[in-house]
Amino acid sequence: MPLxxxxxxxxxxxxxxxxxxxxxxxxxxxxxxxxxILADVxxxxxxxxxxxTRKFDRLDLEDASKLRVTDAEIKExxxxxxxxxxxxxxxxxxxIEDYHRRQLPxxxxxxxxxxxxxxxxxxxxxxxxxxxxxxxxxxxSSVLMNAIPAKVAGASRLVMVVPMPDGDINPMVLAAxxxxxxxxxxxxxxxxxxxxxxxxxxxxxxxDKIVGPGNAYVASAKKQVFGTVGIDMIAGPSEILVVxxxxxxxxxxxxxxLSQAEHDPVAQSVLITDDEAFGAAVEAAIExxxxxxGRAEIARASWQDYGAVITVxxxxxxxxxxxxxxxxxxxxxxxxxxxxxxxxxxxxxxxxGRYSPEAIGDYIAGPNHVLPTSRTARFSSGLSTLDFVKxxxxxxxxxxxxxxxxxAAIALAESEGLGAHALSVSIRLN
Amino acid sequence: MPLxxxxxxxxxxxxxxxxxxxxxxxxxxxxxxxxxILADVxxxxxxxxxxxTRKFDRLDLEDASKLRVTDAEIKExxxxxxxxxxxxxxxxxxxIEDYHRRQLPxxxxxxxxxxxxxxxxxxxxxxxxxxxxxxxxxxxSSVLMNAIPAKVAGASRLVMVVPMPDGDINPMVLAAxxxxxxxxxxxxxxxxxxxxxxxxxxxxxxxDKIVGPGNAYVASAKKQVFGTVGIDMIAGPSEILVVxxxxxxxxxxxxxxLSQAEHDPVAQSVLITDDEAFGAAVEAAIExxxxxxGRAEIARASWQDYGAVITVxxxxxxxxxxxxxxxxxxxxxxxxxxxxxxxxxxxxxxxxGRYSPEAIGDYIAGPNHVLPTSRTARFSSGLSTLDFVKxxxxxxxxxxxxxxxxxAAIALAESEGLGAHALSVSIRLN
Numbered sequence: 041m042p043l044x045x046x047x048x049x050x051x052x053x054x055x056x057x058x059x060x061x062x063x064x065x066x067x068x069x070x071x072x073x074x075x076x077i078l079a080d081v082x083x084x085x086x087x088x089x090x091x092x093t094r095k096f097d098r099l100d101l102e103d104a105s106k107l108r109v110t111d112a113e114i115k116e117x118x119x120x121x122x123x124x125x126x127x128x129x130x131x132x133x134x135x136i137e138d139y140h141r142r143q144l145p146x147x148x149x150x151x152x153x154x155x156x157x158x159x160x161x162x163x164x165x166x167x168x169x170x171x172x173x174x175x176x177x178x179x180x181s182s183v184l185m186n187a188i189p190a191k192v193a194g195a196s197r198l199v200m201v202v203p204m205p206d207g208d209i210n211p212m213v214l215a216a217x218x219x220x221x222x223x224x225x226x227x228x229x230x231x232x233x234x235x236x237x238x239x240x241x242x243x244x245x246x247x248d249k250i251v252g253p254g255n256a257y258v259a260s261a262k263k264q265v266f267g268t269v270g271i272d273m274i275a276g277p278s279e280i281l282v283v284x285x286x287x288x289x290x291x292x293x294x295x296x297x298l299s300q301a302e303h304d305p306v307a308q309s310v311l312i313t314d315d316e317a318f319g320a321a322v323e324a325a326i327e328x329x330x331x332x333x334g335r336a337e338i339a340r341a342s343w344q345d346y347g348a349v350i351t352v353x354x355x356x357x358x359x360x361x362x363x364x365x366x367x368x369x370x371x372x373x374x375x376x377x378x379x380x381x382x383x384x385x386x387x388x389x390x391x392x393g394r395y396s397p398e399a400i401g402d403y404i405a406g407p408n409h410v411l412p413t414s415r416t417a418r419f420s421s422g423l424s425t426l427d428f429v430k431x432x433x434x435x436x437x438x439x440x441x442x443x444x445x446x447x448a449a450i451a452l453a454e455s456e457g458l459g460a461h462a463l464s465v466s467i468r469l470n
Numbered sequence: 471m472p473l474x475x476x477x478x479x480x481x482x483x484x485x486x487x488x489x490x491x492x493x494x495x496x497x498x499x500x501x502x503x504x505x506x507i508l509a510d511v512x513x514x515x516x517x518x519x520x521x522x523t524r525k526f527d528r529l530d531l532e533d534a535s536k537l538r539v540t541d542a543e544i545k546e547x548x549x550x551x552x553x554x555x556x557x558x559x560x561x562x563x564x565x566i567e568d569y570h571r572r573q574l575p576x577x578x579x580x581x582x583x584x585x586x587x588x589x590x591x592x593x594x595x596x597x598x599x600x601x602x603x604x605x606x607x608x609x610x611s612s613v614l615m616n617a618i619p620a621k622v623a624g625a626s627r628l629v630m631v632v633p634m635p636d637g638d639i640n641p642m643v644l645a646a647x648x649x650x651x652x653x654x655x656x657x658x659x660x661x662x663x664x665x666x667x668x669x670x671x672x673x674x675x676x677x678d679k680i681v682g683p684g685n686a687y688v689a690s691a692k693k694q695v696f697g698t699v700g701i702d703m704i705a706g707p708s709e710i711l712v713v714x715x716x717x718x719x720x721x722x723x724x725x726x727x728l729s730q731a732e733h734d735p736v737a738q739s740v741l742i743t744d745d746e747a748f749g750a751a752v753e754a755a756i757e758x759x760x761x762x763x764g765r766a767e768i769a770r771a772s773w774q775d776y777g778a779v780i781t782v783x784x785x786x787x788x789x790x791x792x793x794x795x796x797x798x799x800x801x802x803x804x805x806x807x808x809x810x811x812x813x814x815x816x817x818x819x820x821x822x823g824r825y826s827p828e829a830i831g832d833y834i835a836g837p838n839h840v841l842p843t844s845r846t847a848r849f850s851s852g853l854s855t856l857d858f859v860k861x862x863x864x865x866x867x868x869x870x871x872x873x874x875x876x877x878a879a880i881a882l883a884e885s886e887g888l889g890a891h892a893l894s895v896s897i898r899l900n
Contacts, residue, residue, distance in 0.1 A: 128881035270849035392866035419700035436822035451558035
C-alpha cells in the first residue's frame, strides 16, 4: 500500500518528514571494494581489466586487444536494429542536440571604468568518458543524453565503457553510440571501467571527465577518482512527483506515476492532489494498469513500498511541499501550470500541463533526462552542455590601470602578510 | 635548486613528464579520521562540536550557545581593523561583485517547430556554508571570493565557519564576513565544521552547499558529504606558470614567481622563457628578493623544491607545454599575450601582458581567485556565480505537439521494455 497523507491531519508534518527521510538507497559498504579495484587497475592495467571482466561479467576476453568493440561489431549491431526504433532514436538525437546547442555559454570581455580588461572564455573538456550500464538498466536513450552534450560542447574524444555480461549487449546501445559519434567503445564495466577511464591502461588512454549512471560500485569509484578526473553528479534512485487537480483523467496520472515506478523497485512516485477522491481514483487506475504492464512486478513493488498520495486542502499548499521534496521530475497537471511553477524553487525538471508526461522528457523533448535525485535538486542541476566545458578567467591591465587599482591590492597583501604579493604590484608602479 | 629544463635536451620529454607527475600533496590517510568525526557530529551534534573544538583548537567553549560569534564581537573586530585596509577590502568587494554579477545566467524559453515549449530557469541555492581556514591561511580576501558570488546568486542564508585556535581570529576575516552580509558565523573548523554544515546540529541548521578551502581533513570531509550537500572543487597546493620573453624586467617576473611560492612550501612556481640568460637573470632576482621578504623561508623552500625554469627554442612551443601543465594561474608576459592565449586551452586564469601580476587577480581585479589546481583546469573552472545557482528544465506540450513527437517516444520506450513510459504517452494520443 502506498502511503496516504492528508495535510489536514494532525500528524501530517511528522508523516511528511518521515517520507522525506525515507532511505531508498541500498546501504552496502562498497567503498572498500571499489577502492581495491581502483588500486589494482591502476597498478596492473589491462591485465586487471581482463581479470575483473572474467570475474564479474563472466566474459573471457583472450587479451587486451579484445577489450575494444570493433567497427565491424558496431556495423553489425546497427544493421540488426529495428528501423522504426532507429528513426525514433535519430529524431530524439536531433531534438536533444538542438536543445543543448542553446546551452552553449558565451565568452565575455569588457573594459571597466579603471581601464581594466576583464572577462572569461569557455573551452571544451577534451576527453570524455561515458559510463553506460549493462544488464537491465542499459538504455540507448541514456547514451544520447550523455554523449550529445559532450559533442555539442566540442569534446575531441568520447570514450564509452559498457559491460557485456556473458557477452550480451543491447545493439541499440551501440547504434546510439554510433549515432552520437562516440570514438572508442570498451566492453568493461564496474569500478574497473571507472579506473581505466581515470588512470588509463596500456590500451585505454585516460579521460578528463567521467559521466553516466552506474550501480553502487560505479558511483563509489567515481566519487573516489573525483579530483583526478571530473565527474558528474552521483545519481540515486529515480523519482517523480505529480501535482494534479481533479480535472485530470486519473488513468493518465496513474500511467505517469507508474512510468517512474517501473524503473526500479526503489524508485519513488508521489501524487499531490487537492481532491482525496481523485487520489483514490488514481490509485484504482494504477491497479488497473498494473494488470497489463510488462514490468508490473517492479512497478508494484515501488508503488507499494515507496509510493505516496498526499491530499492538500488547496493547491496553494503544494509549492512548499514540492520544495521540501525537491523532486527529480515534477509534473504540474493543473489549469495554470506556469503560475504554480513560479512558486516552486527546487526541481530537476518541470513538466507543465496535462499533455507533458515525464516520458516525453525521458526520450524526445530535448532537455536532458539526467537529473538530480534524492533531494539534490536543492543544490544541483541536470546534465547540460555546461558540464562539458570549463571557463578560463581573463584579465589585462596596463600601467595606468595598475596605478589605479594596484594600491588596494598592496594594502590587502600586506594585511595578509604576503610580502611578495605586494612586491609584485609595487615593483610595477612608478 | 629549482629544476632546469631545456626543450632542446634529449631528455626534455622525460624531465617534463616527471615535473607533471610530481606529487606535492601530503599523502596522509585522513579519510578514516574524517569519517569518524563526521559520524560523531552527526550522532552527537553540538556536544561533539564542543569536544573537537576543545581538542583540536584548544578552545574551551562553555556550551553550545558560545559556538556562534556574536554581533558585538563582529562590531569590535571591525572597529579594530586598520582603516586603509578596510577601504581596500571595500574596493575589492565592489569590483568582485561587479564581475560576478555579469556571470548571472539568463533563463531561456522558446517554442520549437513542433510546437513544444522548451527552456530552463535558474534559481539560487538557498543555504550556503562557507569554510574559512584558521591559522596561517586565514585570508579575508578568500571570504570575499567565496561569499560574494553566493550573495550575487541570491542565497538566502550564508553560514560561515572558521576555527579559532586558542581563541584567536584575524579581525579582518570577521570584517570581510560582515561586509559580505554573512548571516551566521561559528567558531569551529576541521571535519567537525563540515559535518555541522552538512548534517546540522541543535544550534546550526544544515546548508545545501559547502564551499571554501581547508586542510586535508576538511577536503576529505567535503568529499565524503558530497551528495548530502553540494561542494565546490577540492583545492590542492597553489601554482603559477609565467611565460615571459627577455623584454621583461627579471625582477618583476621574480616577484611574480615568489608571490606564489610564499603561500606554501608545496606551492609551485614555473617559468617558461625562450631565453636561457633571461631565466638565469630571473633566478638571480629571486635570490635578491628573498633577502628582504618576510616569508622568505616558505618561498625559498617552495622555489627550491618545486620551482622550475623551462627554456624553449621559441615561444611557439609554449602553448602545448602550458596545456599539459594546465596551470591554476598563467601569466603571459609577452608582446602579444592575446595571440598566445588563443593557442592555450587549459588554464584557470590567464593574466595578459606585463602589467597584470597574479596578485592583482588574488585581491582586486574582480574574477574569482578560487581556481582549479593540480592540472584540474583540464576539466574544471574557477569558482563563479554559476556555482551558487541550479537550473530547472522546463517543457510544455499540448495535444497537437504531443501528437507530433509522442510516437517516437513510444517507439523508444517500447524498445527499452518500459511499457508504462509508452502508456503514459499513448494514453494521451487519440
